[in-house]
Amino acid sequence: MNTKIPVNIVGNLVADPELTYGESGVAHAKLRVAVNQRIQGADGTWQDGEPVFHNVSAFRALAENASTSLRKGDPVTVSGELEFRAFEKDGEKREARRIVAETIGPDLRFGTAAYQRSSRAATAPEAEAGAGLQASPEAAQPAYSIATKGPVEWAPLGGPARNEISL
Numbered sequence: 001m002n003t004k005i006p007v008n009i010v011g012n013l014v015a016d017p018e019l020t021y022g023e024s025g026v027a028h029a030k031l032r033v034a035v036n037q038r039i040q041g042a043d044g045t046w047q048d049g050e051p052v053f054h055n056v057s058a059f060r061a062l063a064e065n066a067s068t069s070l071r072k073g074d075p076v077t078v079s080g081e082l083e084f085r086a087f088e089k090d091g092e093k094r095e096a097r098r099i100v101a102e103t104i105g106p107d108l109r110f111g112t113a114a115y116q117r118s119s120r121a122a123t124a125p126e127a128e129a130g131a132g133l134q135a136s137p138e139a140a141q142p143a144y145s146i147a148t149k150g151p152v153e154w155a156p157l158g159g160p161a162r163n164e165i166s167l
Contacts, residue, residue, distance in 0.1 A: 004081040007099055009054055010107055011035035013074050017058075019067035029063035031056040031070070031104070033078060055098040056080070065118060066104050075107035 014032040021027055033056055037049035056078055058066050070076060080101040087094055106113045 004083055004100075006080075007082045008077065008079045009033060009035050009099065010077050011051075011054070011075070013070055013072050013076060014053065016072050017063075017067040017070055019063060027060055027063040029058040029067045031058065031066065031076075031078075031101075033076060054078075055096075056101050056104070057098050058101040058104060061118065062101060062104060066101075070104070070106070075110045077103075077105050077107050079103045 011033040014034050018030045019027060020030075033054045034051040035054060036051045038046050039049045040046050078099060078101050080099045080103070083098055083100050085096045085098075087096065
């Protein structure tokens with residue numbers, strides 16, 4: 001069965017993310033997220049409902065960044081696809097479900113975060129497309145300039161950028 005359903009969840013991490021690397025070197029982080037529904041009683045008071053626990057998997061840079069940035073108890077938002085797997089164990093047919101994350105982030109309703117761009121020279125798709133090629137020094141530079149309040153435009157062959165002023 002290969003049914004994938006888009007999902008978004010908001011909850012808290014039950015444990016620190018577990019980071020492992022597969023045989024091919026691909027990073028895989030396992031996260032466990034508890035989602036707790038709030039229920040309003042007849043008298044108007046709010047109560048916590050039964051928590052629902054979700055297994056979340058993240059791969060590659062997302063896995064590494066999640067394991068570095070997130071800890072047990074952190075409120076998170078996860079967007080991805082719900083994946084179902086059928087398997088047999090001890091002669092019994094079973095099913096498992098997990099969310100394969102496309103994005104994971106802290107829930108900023110409950111705190112603040114300071115974003116820091118990772119130090120990778122190229123993102124995963126760019127690295128796969130240009131395998132064997134050297135990354136340009138510009139690839140590590142930010143794509144947005146605070147000084148000019150606009151995108152940084154890099155000229156080909158290492159010349160001055162078009163938004164730089166030369167005197």
